Amino acid sequence: MTSLHGAPTRGLVVDEPWVSMILSGAKTWEMRSRPTSLRGRIALIRKRSGFVVGTADLTDCLAPLDADAMAATVDRHRIDPGWQQDALAAGWVIPWVLRDARPLAAPVPYRHPSGAVGWVVLDRSVTEAIAGRAPLAVATTATAIARNVGPTGQYPPRRLPSDRQGRPHARCPSAVNRRAPSSS
Numbered sequence: 001m002t003s004l005h006g007a008p009t010r011g012l013v014v015d016e017p018w019v020s021m022i023l024s025g026a027k028t029w030e031m032r033s034r035p036t037s038l039r040g041r042i043a044l045i046r047k048r049s050g051f052v053v054g055t056a057d058l059t060d061c062l063a064p065l066d067a068d069a070m071a072a073t074v075d076r077h078r079i080d081p082g083w084q085q086d087a088l089a090a091g092w093v094i095p096w097v098l099r100d101a102r103p104l105a106a107p108v109p110y111r112h113p114s115g116a117v118g119w120v121v122l123d124r125s126v127t128e129a130i131a132g133r134a135p136l137a138v139a140t141t142a143t144a145i146a147r148n149v150g151p152t153g154q155y156p157p158r159r160l161p162s163d164r165q166g167r168p169h170a171r172c173p174s175a176v177n178r179r180a181p182s183s184s
Contacts, residue, residue, distance in 0.1 A: 008042045008122065010121055011044065013116070013118055014045065016047070023054045028101075029097060029098070031092040038058060038119075040058060041057055041058075042058050043130060045110070052107065062094065067084065070087070070088060076095070079092075
């Protein structure tokens with residue numbers, strides 16, 4: 001999963017606030033609905049930003065958690081106790097264990113392939129930029145400005161995270177109670 005110079009060749013798409021928690025070291029388990037057999041250094045992609053913002057080692061994939069295990073491990077996955085039942089119901093019960101998460105000095109732009117949801121295979125130029133072996137193109141700044149992206153790769157979200165039916169996503173506590181009022 002890493003190139004010859006040690007940079008990741010795959011990126012995991014992670015929504016906010018989770019990616020920031022991973023990069024700060026506060027979150028060491030990324031909860032997913034499916035197991036993975038992949039191991040090694042991975043890129044961390046901030047969902048809907050167009051940027052790789054950090055890297056981490058994916059070291060393990062654990063058995064699905066039940067309600068008791070989820071409650072006992074909140075310090076690793078950071079799902080608020082008030083939202084854990086929703087996460088369980090949505091199937092976000094499989095911990096992917098991350099170690100040595102590091103934010104990049106500057107976000108690296110990448111092209112998101114159509115249809116990619118969780119994993120993205122990174123172009124060689126992105127892998128080299130992550131490794132610090134290739135300077136970022138001058139066009140990167142213009143692209144960031146055109147996308148209204150700040151220098152750290154943050155952007156104003158276009159919409160709140162939601163499931164396929166448009167309901168607030170179970171893993172995003174800030175999404176619930178922010179639905180647009182219904183017109184009666």
